[in-house]
Amino acid sequence: MGASNFTDDTLAGGCSAYRDAVEDLKARHGFDFVSIGLTAFIGAPLKWVYSAGATGERHRRIVLAPGHGIGGITIKSGKPMMFVDIDEEIDPREYSSYPIVFAEDLRSFCALPLKKDGRVVAVLLCAYRSVSDRHEESYRRLIEDLDGRLLDFDVVSDDFMDFESIAAEKRADSATNPIFVRSELSRVIAAQEDERKRISRELHDGVAQELLSISFLFNQMAGHLDDVGTGLLGQARNTVDRILDELHNISVELRPSALDHLGFLPALRSQAAVFEKTYGAEIVFEGSLSCDRFDQALETQAYRICQEAILNACKYADTERVFVTLEDADGWLHVSVVDHGRGFNTANPEIKGSGCGLYGMQERANLIGARLTTSSGPGGTTVTLVAPMHVVEGKEASR
Known part of the structure; x- marks a missing residue:
């Protein structure tokens, strides 16, 4: 089975065997969750394809680039x-790097690379939703039981990545540099957006263009190489393509071009699509707007507020769907982000991530004279933004 069509061949020929394998491992070792993640070829994204003990379908929508998430990191390394004990060993600010942890509420896991023909093409993930001193022993028994083989895969079970020193360093950094909210945040936000826009433009117009030039040179070299050189050239092309994709993602995160060229709603939909792939939650848009473009300050701050609200729901709410409702009336823009997942104490929220998200959202709302409310409880969380709307002259929609 070639690496280039690994996933297709596996789905067509061995799906029942892989499903039986994850069910068997879960039953024999008492794991809460077992999954096999597959990648189509070296450098391709990974998806969790065969699972046992899943709480829903959310985890199947996660798409992990090499080096991202448990599967992507395991594949790449x-x-x-x-x-x-995830809560003890991983800095809370790094939780977003492991979307499967959110999707399945995991507290302990072991991820083993799976090789075929000497290449890592899959990952076996076994996990618990609780913490126990006995879990490491369970993982060791799993490794002994597998004895280096799972179906048609070779299992890599030695030379574990050492994250303890990294985690300890991050904990020390948190102790010496505690998280705080800057009272001058509102004065910084506008300058921050300008800087984000500048860096995003430089990445797109500078570094990305240079890499494209290198790609064109590769095309010119193709006819002057032997078979070995052609193979190496293909690897170089793939590397450049991955770097370009990563630069694009960074540039969009800094300042999406859609926000400047298309406006608030298209930019928000585009960002939501990225969140769906990263975290697995479906993001449903409801309602409509009577105009395409708004005042630039309103578009920017409303986008950042909604971006943060949707991200928080995807990361922390433990929900399958996030609902975004937009409408405007009587000169006011109304936006709500609703999930029906795990709520939180709005008066004394548990600090996760940078710990500044809710405060930053409120400061952004203050900048545009908007009202921002957050309500949360056992039935979920609702974030509502009501902002004065100023239509950009000549940009009204002809709907």
Whole structure:
């Protein structure tokens, strides 16, 4: 089975065997969740395809680039990972790097690279939703039981990645540099957006264009190489393509061009599509707007507020769907972001991520004279933005 069509061949020929394998491992070892993630070829994204003990379908929508998430990191490094207490071993600000943790509410896991023909093409993830001193022993028994083989895969079970020193350093950094809210945040936000826009433009117009030039040179070299050189050239092209994709993602995160060229709603839809792939939650847009463009300050701040609200719901709410409702009336823009997942104490929220998201959202709302309210409880969370609307002259929609 070639690496280039690995996923297609596996789905067509061995799906029942893989499903039986994850169910068997879950039953024999008492894991809460077991999954096999597959990648189509070296450098391609990974998806969790075969699972046992899943709480829903959310995890199947996660798409992990190499080096991202548990699966992506394991694939890229070729080394196994093990965390027996996620809350203790991972800095809370890094939780978003592991979307499967949110999707399945995991507290302990072991991820083993799976090789075929000497290449890492899949990942076995075994996990618990609780913490116990016995979990590491369970993972060791799993490795002994597998004895280096799972169906038609070779299992990599030595040279585990050492994250303890990294986690300890991050904890020390948190102690010496505690998270705080800057009272001058509202004065910084506008300058921050300008800087984001500048860096985003430089990445797109500078670094990305240079890489494209290199790609064109590769095309010119193709006819002057032997078979070995052609193979190496293909690898170089793939590397450049991955770098270009990463630069694009960074540029969009800094300042999406859609926000400047198309406006608030298209930019928000585009960002929501990225969140769906990253975190697995479906983001449903409801309602409509009577105009395409608004005042630039309103578009920017409303976009950032909604971006943060949707991201928080995807990361922390443990929900399958996030609903975004937009409408405007009588000169006011109304936006709500609703999830029906795990709520939180709005008066004394648990600090996760940078710990500044809710405060930053409120400051942004203050900048545009808007009202921002957040209500949360056992039935979920609702974030509502009501902002004065100023239509850009000549940009009204002809709907």
